[in-house]
Amino acid sequence: MGRGDLTDVEWERLRPFLPVSNGRCGRWRDHRQVINGILHRVRTGVQWRDLPERFGPWKTVYERHRLWSGDGTWERLLQQVQAAADAVGEIDWEISVDSIVRAHQHAAGAPHQPAADTFLKGGRRGGTPGRDAVAEPRRPPGGGGAGGEGLGRSRGGFTSKLHLSADGFCRPLSLIVTPGQRADCTQFIAVLERIRVPRGGPGRPRVRPDSLAADKAYSNGRIREYLRRRGIRHTIPEKSDSQAARLRKGSRGGRPIGFDEDRYKKRNTVERTINRLKQSRAVATRYDKRGYIYLGTATAAALVIWLRT
Structure with missing residues (x-):
């Protein structure tokens, strides 16, 4: 076993949820060998x-x-591993949200794809592929959006932003990719609506x-109304300009925003989650x-975090 490969224990946790057939020519090539190749590339950032x-043909892995x-x-796979943890009470549902940004110049230059949905071979279109289905991917939700391939431009060049939520044990619950300039x-x-942990x-x-805890970047009326409507307790600091505007209105400005300092201190869990993800180059x-x-x-990097925590 090489450095970073799945251990026997991790493999046994993951193996029951893997697809058994590629839908075209019988069974998949050895899953463990190929997954270890994928994880090696995720961890090191090498070209495919x-x-x-030892991982077999690079094109098979890619x-x-x-x-x-x-x-x-x-x-x-990530949801199934999360479900196994939730079944034994190993998820801390006091979550936090944040984002990270970075893109290399090699991320640019993808050929244009006119379609934005997923086509399944065999005549079916849309929906969720079955266990043995093979898909021709066309930018699924959360992986591109209005920004094309999830790339934006700034003075520093190309940027891509990864939005995520994390549980209280510093493990990603949901992930979304957007252009870097997206607020x-x-x-x-x-991000919150992509949290789906099966029972x-x-x-x-x-x-x-x-x-839920978040920083001032998430402090606006629409978000607070959404959280109130769903009955989610939240701690988000109020922006200074919003506070000043509320005070100027006097009694018409409404009550001060509730803020739990002790709960907000636990927001560092999402920062630590980001640090864990960034261990994967x-x-x-x-x-x-x-x-x-x-x-x-x-998502593969997040899956490894769950398997090894």
Whole structure:
């Protein structure tokens, strides 16, 4: 076993949730070997062509990662591991949200793709692929959006922003990729609505945290109204200009915003989660040209965090 490869314990936790067939020519090539190759690239950030030979043909490893990024397999694997942790009470549902930004010049230059949905071979279109389905990915939700491939421009060059929520044990719950200039507050609702932890038995997935903490970037009326409507306790500091405007209105300005200083101190869990994700160099600096593939890279890194925590 090489450095960074899945251990036997981690493999046994992941193996029951893996697809058993590629839908075209029988069974997949050895999952463990290919996944270890994907994780090696996620951890080191090397070019796909430079993968060590022990992982098999580099194109096989890349194609598996591309397909699983496009058809949602990485996201489903992450949700299944989260569900196993939630079933034994190992998720701290006091969550926090934030984002990180970085993109390499190699992330630019992807050919234009006119379609923005996922086509499934065999005549079906849309929906969630089955366990044995093969997808031709076309920028699934959370991996691009209005910014094309989730790339923006600033004075420093190309930027891509990864928005995420994290539980109280510094593990990612949901991830979204947007262009780097996209404001954090515009993706807050989308990040929360991508939290879906399946139940161990019948019933809908868990989607609502016990409480939430965020910084001033998320302080606006729309977000606070959304959290009140869903019954989520939250701690978000009020911006100084909003506070001044409220005070100028006097009694018409309404009551002061509730703020729990002790709860806000626990917001560092999302910062520590970001530091964990950035240990994977392919996440810390985006090299993937396609937004949905970069989202798959970040999701694979998040899956490793869950397996090893």
